[in-house]
Amino acid sequence: MSRYDRAITVFSPDGHLFQVEYAQEAVKKGSTAVGVRGNDIVVLGIEKKSVPKLQEERTVRKICMIDDHVCMAFAGLTADARIIVNRARLECQSHRLTVEDPVTIEYITRYIATVKQRYTQSNGRRPFGLSALVVGFDYDGTPHLYQTDPSGTYHAWKANAIGRSAKTVRDFLEQNYNEEVASNEDDTIKLTVKALLEVVQSGSKSMEIAVMRRKGSLKILEASEVDKIVAVIEKEKAVEAEKKQKKGKSS
Amino acid sequence: MEFSIGFQGDNFVMLATDSAAVHSIVMFKQDHEKTIKLGSNTIMSITGQSGDTTQFGEYIQKNLQLYKIKNGYEMSTHGMANYTRKQLADALRSRGPYQVNSLIAGYDKNEGCGLYFMDYLASMMKVPFAAHGYGSYFVLSILDRWYRPDMTKEEAVTLLKRCMGELKTRFIVNLPAINVKFVDDEGIHELPPITESEYEKLTL
Numbered sequence: 001m002s003r004y005d006r007a008i009t010v011f012s013p014d015g016h017l018f019q020v021e022y023a024q025e026a027v028k029k030g031s032t033a034v035g036v037r038g039n040d041i042v043v044l045g046i047e048k049k050s051v052p053k054l055q056e057e058r059t060v061r062k063i064c065m066i067d068d069h070v071c072m073a074f075a076g077l078t079a080d081a082r083i084i085v086n087r088a089r090l091e092c093q094s095h096r097l098t099v100e101d102p103v104t105i106e107y108i109t110r111y112i113a114t115v116k117q118r119y120t121q122s123n124g125r126r127p128f129g130l131s132a133l134v135v136g137f138d139y140d141g142t143p144h145l146y147q148t149d150p151s152g153t154y155h156a157w158k159a160n161a162i163g164r165s166a167k168t169v170r171d172f173l174e175q176n177y178n179e180e181v182a183s184n185e186d187d188t189i190k191l192t193v194k195a196l197l198e199v200v201q202s203g204s205k206s207m208e209i210a211v212m213r214r215k216g217s218l219k220i221l222e223a224s225e226v227d228k229i230v231a232v233i234e235k236e237k238a239v240e241a242e243k244k245q246k247k248g249k250s251s
Numbered sequence: 252m253e254f255s256i257g258f259q260g261d262n263f264v265m266l267a268t269d270s271a272a273v274h275s276i277v278m279f280k281q282d283h284e285k286t287i288k289l290g291s292n293t294i295m296s297i298t299g300q301s302g303d304t305t306q307f308g309e310y311i312q313k314n315l316q317l318y319k320i321k322n323g324y325e326m327s328t329h330g331m332a333n334y335t336r337k338q339l340a341d342a343l344r345s346r347g348p349y350q351v352n353s354l355i356a357g358y359d360k361n362e363g364c365g366l367y368f369m370d371y372l373a374s375m376m377k378v379p380f381a382a383h384g385y386g387s388y389f390v391l392s393i394l395d396r397w398y399r400p401d402m403t404k405e406e407a408v409t410l411l412k413r414c415m416g417e418l419k420t421r422f423i424v425n426l427p428a429i430n431v432k433f434v435d436d437e438g439i440h441e442l443p444p445i446t447e448s449e450y451e452k453l454t455l
Contacts, residue, residue: 065320086321093317097309 019127020120023076023150026129030075032163033062034195035133036177037145038188042135044073044210045192047163047200063210063220067092069136070108071210071218075163076130076150084128088112105136105144109154117152127151131162137214158182159191165199172198185213189221193229202230252424253298255285256390256414257354257366258380260402263435264356264364267411268296269386269426270444282444286432289315290325293357294432294439295335298383299371300350307349311335328357332367332375340373352383358434389421390414393453404433408442415450 012018031047046062063073064085070092074081091111095103103111112132120127131149138144147162148154159177161169172195181187189211200206204226212218255268272283286296287308295311297304315334319325326334332355342348348371355367368381380394381387393414402410411431418426431442 067320089317089320092320093313096316097313 017120017151020151023127023129024131027076027131027150027162028164028166030077030130030163031062032161032165032169032196032199033073033075033133034159034161034169034173034192035073035135035145035147035157036159036173036188036192036195037135037143037157038182038185039143040214041185041188042137042143042145042212043189043192044071044133044135045196046073046208047196048206048208050206063208063218065218066108066134067102067136068217069102069138069212070105070134071136071212072132072134073210074130074132075166077128080128081130081132084112084115084130084132087115102139104138105134105146106138106156109134109146109148113148113152113154115152116148116150120150120152133160133162136212141214143214159195161195169195169198190229190233193226194233197230197233202234203227204230252385253285254382254384254386254390254418254426254429255296255298255352255354256380256382256386256411257296257356257368258394258398258407258410259364259366259400260404260407260433261400262364263404263407263433264358264366265404265407265411265431265433266294266296266354266356266366267429267431267445268298269384270428270430271426272301274301281427282430284430286430287312288439289331289355290319290357291438292325292359292434292436293328293331293355294434295353295355296383297351297353299352303349303351307339307351311338314338327359327362328355328365328367329359329362331355331357332365332369332377336369336373336375339369339371343373354381354383356434358436360436364434385424386418386422386426389417393417397453407433408445409451412445412449412451413453415445415447416452419447419450420452 031049034045036043044063051057065071066088088108092103116128119125127150134146145157146154147157147160159173181191196207204223209221209226210218257266268285270283272280285298286294289295289312297308315326315331350371352371353369358364366378367375368378369375380398382390397410428444428446430444433440
């Protein structure tokens with residue numbers, strides 16, 4: 001088996017591209033990122049890794065603006081992400097220059113995915129070790145959330161998570177995402193925070209939430225705003241727990 | 252026959268261009284916009300070879316937009332002007348020089364207002380007032396005599412009208428209207444075009 005994972009361009013006998021799969025393992029080691037698509041708002045949430053005491057916290061940015069109406073969060077190798085983000089930013093402006101229209105979210109996701117795929121098929125290069133969640137609004141106002149992975153595939157999602165404990169978060173989203181939540185902006189933001197709280201310590205210190213509305217550009221929520229939302233969620237949880245206890249006692 | 256003019260006032264910079272789009276002996280449009288927005292507080296008027304103007308202008312505009320997205324803040328006016336000059340200079344001795352003349356007007360929090368004159372050979376100067384085109388031969392003398400650095404916006408518009416009045420008298424080509432914009436600390440503002448009926452004849 002080890003003979004087939006050295007060079008990227010070689011298939012294994014049972015049809016695997018091992019380098020791509022190892023890249024996906026690298027993604028699973030990265031800190032969690034969550035994306036939720038509402039009807040009028042798209043929300044990205046990321047787990048903030050604790051920084052060493054002497055490091056400047058604000059220089060670690062996992063949510064990046066690609067254009068006025070597109071932004072992305074990633075899980076995996078930060079250095080690889082920087083390259084992808086730069087290429088995407090350039091492509092957005094190039095698109096505006098040639099066709100005088102802003103990119104659609106699908107177009108820029110397809111571009112990122114194509115770049116990634118190219119690196120899975122050329123000799124001497126390794127795949128990009130990151131998955132990205134690309135969110136934004138098209139020119140006609142429709143919101144989108146796309147996910148790409150190191151193999152170069154991309155899919156549209158209503159809500160998704162990548163990185164560490166992605167499966168846990170995705171299961172939570174599957175159970176709690178519905179049309180009612182999507183139609184209310186505050187509920188969409190709350191769902192993102194709730195989903196992150198499944199795998200992250202409570203509080204604004206360990207998460208960063210960013211929202212994008214139809215006419216606006218990316219807005220990263222202040223720590224105080226996040227704390228407020230977390231407090232509301234904790235209260236709701238406490239009320240739920242009390243109710244359950246009472247039910248348990250009475251029955 | 253294209254004409255553009257710019258000058259600094261009291262905490263603002265005014266930029267005006269003629270609005271005729273001409274090809275040989277035919278007038279395509281009389282309300283053509285020759286100024287583009289480079290940022291929230293900077294504009295550039297571009298005159299010269301048709302095609303080069305749009306290509307060069309949009310190229311600079313999109314690259315400055317990319318800078319803003321990459322770095323999180325816009326380039327200063329000084330930076331934009333020098334970037335534009337460098338692009339023009341690189342193209343000069345290459346496969347395709349851009350034959351465009353431009354004026355860049357902008358406002359910076361740190362530097363205040365600034366007007367930069369740039370010609371097609373990529374020479375650039377920061378100046379209080381400037382003009383491009385045949386009209387400049389007439390208008391620069393008017394500005395030499397009547398320009399003051401502390402003009403209000405109304406005085407600036409009057410000065411513009413008087414410059415156009417001079418061109419109406421002494422320039423063989425008729426400029427039916429000019430598009431006027433100005434930049435101050437609140438951003439880019441557009442004034443209604445000044446038409447021939449409003450041109451004033453300066454009386455000494």
